[in-house]
Amino acid sequence: xxxxxxxxxxxxxxxxxxxxxxxxxxxxxxxxxxxxxxxxxxxxxxxxxxxxxxxxxxxxxxxxxxxxxxxxxxxxxxxxxxxxxxxxxxxxxxxxxxxxxxxxxxxxxxxxxxxxxxxxxxxxxxxxxxxxxxxxxxxxxxxxxxxxxxxxxxxx
Numbered sequence: 001x002x003x004x005x006x007x008x009x010x011x012x013x014x015x016x017x018x019x020x021x022x023x024x025x026x027x028x029x030x031x032x033x034x035x036x037x038x039x040x041x042x043x044x045x046x047x048x049x050x051x052x053x054x055x056x057x058x059x060x061x062x063x064x065x066x067x068x069x070x071x072x073x074x075x076x077x078x079x080x081x082x083x084x085x086x087x088x089x090x091x092x093x094x095x096x097x098x099x100x101x102x103x104x105x106x107x108x109x110x111x112x113x114x115x116x117x118x119x120x121x122x123x124x125x126x127x128x129x130x131x132x133x134x135x136x137x138x139x140x141x142x143x144x145x146x147x148x149x150x151x152x153x154x155x156x
Contacts, residue, residue, distance in 0.1 A: 035086065044086040044145040056124075057090060064107045066092040082145055 015023075028045065035043040057069065070091045076082045093104040109115055 039084045041084070043084075044082075046146045047088050048146070057092075061092050064092045064109075064112070065094060066107055067095040068093045068104055070104065070106060085145055087145065 032043060032045060060066070061069065070093050072089045072091065074087045074089045076085050076087050078084075091106040094107055096103050096105050109118070112118075
């Protein structure tokens, strides 16, 4: 029995281990300490998302007739378990022609014609190990921030 191996080229956005490590180190040396000091506790260094999270996000892009994702930096609100820490917020985008320029504007689900119907349906919840299913579900912001939930070996 022969086993065929297909070699797939690297994706166009691949930057390599050294560039990745350099950029992480630059962030930690130039910004993370400043953010942590201003916050009064260690700020977010990274956010982990499951493969399932990205599959659902890709499904949402298709469902919305979108063309991509815009990732915004945000800060968790007072009272949240990660209050004050940096978070990532994902917005589906749609291509729109404005004159001779193509822009990618955010799809605001509350402004979509099917929002009322969609929001009345129960949501599928993706749980991480140790998570409480009774906690509020956040739209496109359900990742594990580090700190406090870290694999410190990643930063060694």
